[in-house]
Amino acid sequence: PRKFKIAVTGSPNDRAVTRAHDIGLRMIRNEAGEAGFEVIVGGGLGRTPMIGKVIREFLPRADLLPYLEAIVSVYNALGRRDNKYKARIKITVAENGLDEFRARVDTRFRHLRSHFRGADQAMLERIERAFAPPAFRSAPLGRYETVRETDPAFRSWTDANLAPHRAEGYAIVTVSLKAHGATPGDATSGQMRALADLAERFGHDELRISHEQNVILPHVHRSDLPEVHSILGEHGLATANVGLISDIIACPGMDYCALATARSIPIAQEIARRFDALKLEHGIGELKIKISGCINACGHHHVGHIGILGLDRAGVENYQVTLGGDGTETAAIGERAGPGFPAEEIVPAVERLVHAYLDLRSGRRETFLQTYRRLGIGPFKAALYPERVDANAA
Ligand code: SF4
Structure with a gap:
C-alpha cells in the first residue's frame, strides 16, 4: 500500500475521525457484554473524500490482528497500482463494492485465523502496564467551586475546555492552542515546557495531542484546576474556546x-x-x-x-x-x-x-x-x- 492510516476510538463519541480513515476501529460491547470492535473500512479525505463503511459490526478482540491482516492482504491483491491517486483502499472498496470486498476479506480471514497463534501476550502486558490508570486521589472541591462562582474567566474556561472524567473529582483538560489571532496549533518552546511541567505537577505525567491541534491533560483533579488555569494564563494558554468557532x-x-x-x-x-x-x-x-x-x-x-x-x-x-x-x-x-x-x-x-x-x-x-x-x-x-x-x- 502507498499509505495507510488506522484510527481507533474507545468512546461512543468518536474523537478520532474513524470514518475518514483507511481502517477505523470503534471499541464496543455486544449484547452479551463482551468487548470487541466495529470495523470500518474505506474512509478517507484528500481529493476523493469518502466516509468509511462498516465491514464488520462486531469483531471479537482475539480476532483483531488476523482480520486486519486479511483486509490489508485483500487490498494488496485488488488495489490499483496504475495511478497513485487511486492507490487507496477507499477506491478499492468503492470500485469492487463493499459486499465483494467483505466476502474476500472473510475468506482470507478464515485462512489467517486458523494459523494465528494469538497476540504476543508479553508485549500486550508491557503496553497495558504503560497505560495503567494513575493513582487517583480524592480531595475536597470547595475551592474549585468557589473560584468557579467568583471568577468568570475561570468559569468560562471550565465550561468550554473540560470533559468529564471517569474518576470522581477529576476532569479531562483540553489546553487550547488557538489563541485568537495566533497561528492555530502552534506552541512555543516556552509553552511546551510549561505544558510538560503541568503534566508532571498536576497530570500524572501524561499529555496527549489531539487531531484538533490542541493538547490534552487527561487526568487533572478539579481541586488543582484554579492553579492549572492560572499557570496556563501566564503562558498565553488559557483561551476558553474548545469546540467553538475559533478552535479552527x-x-x-x-x-x-x-x-x-x-x-x-x-x-x-x-x-x-x-x-x-x-x-x-x-x-x-x-x-x-x-x-x-x-x-x-x-x-x-x-x-x-x-x-x-x-x-x-x-x-x-x-x-x-x-x-x-x-x-x-x-x-x-x-x-x-x-x-x-x-x-x-x-x-x-x-x-x-x-x-x-x-x-x-x-x-x-x-x-x-x-x-x-x-x-x-x-x-x-x-x-x-x-x-x-x-x-x-x-
Ligand atoms: S498541508 Fe495544506 S496545502 Fe499542504 S498538502 Fe496539505 S492541504 Fe495542501
Whole structure:
C-alpha cells in the first residue's frame, strides 16, 4: 500500500475521525457484554473524500490482528497500482463494492485465523502496564467551586475546555492552542515546557495531542484546576474556546507547504479575530471550521461544519465553502455551497453564514450542524450568495 492510516476510538463519541480513515476501529460491547470492535473500512479525505463503511459490526478482540491482516492482504491483491491517486483502499472498496470486498476479506480471514497463534501476550502486558490508570486521589472541591462562582474567566474556561472524567473529582483538560489571532496549533518552546511541567505537577505525567491541534491533560483533579488555569494564563494558554468557532483546524497552507494553492493560516487568524471582536463565539456554541490550502485536505475541510478549501484561480487565491461536514460518529462529507470567494471576501461570507444560523436555529441549544441538518443547504446558500437571491427576485 502507498499509505495507510488506522484510527481507533474507545468512546461512543468518536474523537478520532474513524470514518475518514483507511481502517477505523470503534471499541464496543455486544449484547452479551463482551468487548470487541466495529470495523470500518474505506474512509478517507484528500481529493476523493469518502466516509468509511462498516465491514464488520462486531469483531471479537482475539480476532483483531488476523482480520486486519486479511483486509490489508485483500487490498494488496485488488488495489490499483496504475495511478497513485487511486492507490487507496477507499477506491478499492468503492470500485469492487463493499459486499465483494467483505466476502474476500472473510475468506482470507478464515485462512489467517486458523494459523494465528494469538497476540504476543508479553508485549500486550508491557503496553497495558504503560497505560495503567494513575493513582487517583480524592480531595475536597470547595475551592474549585468557589473560584468557579467568583471568577468568570475561570468559569468560562471550565465550561468550554473540560470533559468529564471517569474518576470522581477529576476532569479531562483540553489546553487550547488557538489563541485568537495566533497561528492555530502552534506552541512555543516556552509553552511546551510549561505544558510538560503541568503534566508532571498536576497530570500524572501524561499529555496527549489531539487531531484538533490542541493538547490534552487527561487526568487533572478539579481541586488543582484554579492553579492549572492560572499557570496556563501566564503562558498565553488559557483561551476558553474548545469546540467553538475559533478552535479552527488549519493546515500550513502556502505559508509553509510546497503543495499549497492558497494560504490557510491567515484566514483562520482573521476568522478568530473577527468573532472574538464580535464577542459572539460563546453564544454561537459548537461550530467546527476546518481549512485546507489545497485539495489534499490536510486541514480536514470535508468534515468541517464549515469547510474552507483554498484554491488557485488564474494565480489568485479563491476559497470554496463546504457545509454540513462532520468528523464524529455521525460523519458526513460537507456539501459544496457554490462558487468560491476571493481572500478578502471569505471572512465576511463566514460571518453571513453564522448570522444566518443564529437567525434560523430553533433555540440556543440547537447547534449549527443540527440546524443545517434540519433545514438543508438552501437558507445557508441564500446567506452566502445574497446577490443571487436579489437577482432572482428582480
Ligand atoms: S492541504 Fe495542501 S496545502 Fe495544506 S498541508 Fe496539505 S498538502 Fe499542504
